[in-house]
Amino acid sequence: MVVFDKPKSLADVPLHYCPGCTHGIIHRLVAEAIDELGIEGKTIGVAPVGCSVLAYNYFTCDMVEAAHGRAPAVATGLKRSDPDNHIVFTYQGDGDLASIGMAETVHAAARNENITIIFVNNAIYGMTGGQMAPTSLPGQVTQTSPYGRDTSHCGFPVKVSEMLSQLDGAGYIERVAVNNVKNVRNAKKAIKKAFQNQIDKKGFSLIEVISTCPTNWGMTPEKALEWVEEKMIPYYPLGVYKDRDADNKAE
Numbered sequence: 332m333v334v335f336d337k338p339k340s341l342a343d344v345p346l347h348y349c350p351g352c353t354h355g356i357i358h359r360l361v362a363e364a365i366d367e368l369g370i371e372g373k374t375i376g377v378a379p380v381g382c383s384v385l386a387y388n389y390f391t392c393d394m395v396e397a398a399h400g401r402a403p404a405v406a407t408g409l410k411r412s413d414p415d416n417h418i419v420f421t422y423q424g425d426g427d428l429a430s431i432g433m434a435e436t437v438h439a440a441a442r443n444e445n446i447t448i449i450f451v452n453n454a455i456y457g458m459t460g461g462q463m464a465p466t467s468l469p470g471q472v473t474q475t476s477p478y479g480r481d482t483s484h485c486g487f488p489v490k491v492s493e494m495l496s497q498l499d500g501a502g503y504i505e506r507v508a509v510n511n512v513k514n515v516r517n518a519k520k521a522i523k524k525a526f527q528n529q530i531d532k533k534g535f536s537l538i539e540v541i542s543t544c545p546t547n548w549g550m551t552p553e554k555a556l557e558w559v560e561e562k563m564i565p566y567y568p569l570g571v572y573k574d575r576d577a578d579n580k581a582e
């Protein structure tokens with residue numbers, strides 16, 4: 332009896348991610364959602380620059396590479412070119428989505444583009460070696476804030492889910508984490524719903540996934556999971572920030 336299997340939407344190759352990095356878990360959840368919804372043949376993923384730049388090696392659906400920050404713009408084109416037959420998702424880091432790509436993110440949400448965004452928030456620029464990101468926490472030590480992020484001159488972190496939920500165009504915004512089994516299960520539900528929304532033509536969905544970067548945080552994988560629970564989740568509370576469907580039903 333098979334009790335555990337690899338999703339078909341995930342290639343059978345070793346991942347390049349560091350030990351304890353949660354990109355691998357998030358890849359799996361996206362692949363499971365694609366499998367369960369039976370959309371592999373029509374799904375196109377867009378991965379820009381960042382640690383997940385090689386995601387095209389891991390997902391078996393079609394993948395397109397975007398310039399840094401531009402994934403929502405590329406996804407918009409792919410979706411609009413054949414809205415009934417393309418299921419399009421982006422897979423973006425916080426440096427990518429909330430810094431260089433902020434304009435694309437905000438306007439894709441404002442336009443209610445019928446796409447699914449997987450936003451991996453690990454509070455740091457991973458690929459380039461651990462510089463401060465728009466989501467780095469106050470006091471967080473990074474390569475460019477060696478004494479800790481000082482908000483008096485570095486400003487404050489951007490809370491993407493809270494911000495986007497204020498836009499009328501955004502359909503579904505949820506923040507999840509993958510630091511324990513319960514949170515991984517919730518993350519799976521949210522990611523699957525974000526794809527289902529697109530199938531149902533409900534418009535823009537973004538799932539923010541609180542993730543780890545033990546290498547650049549300078550922590551063991553175990554300590555990184557604790558840091559998520561103790562530092563990141565209190566600053567970035569988990570939950571549904573916008574669900575147009577539920578809001579409409581409540582009215």
Ligand SMILES: Cc1ncc(C[n+]2csc(CCOP(=O)(O)OP(=O)(O)O)c2C)c(N)n1
Nearest residue numbers: 380381382399424425426427455456457458
């Ligand atoms: C136009 C452009 N500017 C800057 C870079 C350098 N760069 C590559 S990845 C990256 C940030 C990656 O951080 P994030 O998006 O948070 O993803 P992570 O690597 O942490 O998963 C930057 C600044 C680039 N490749 N292209």
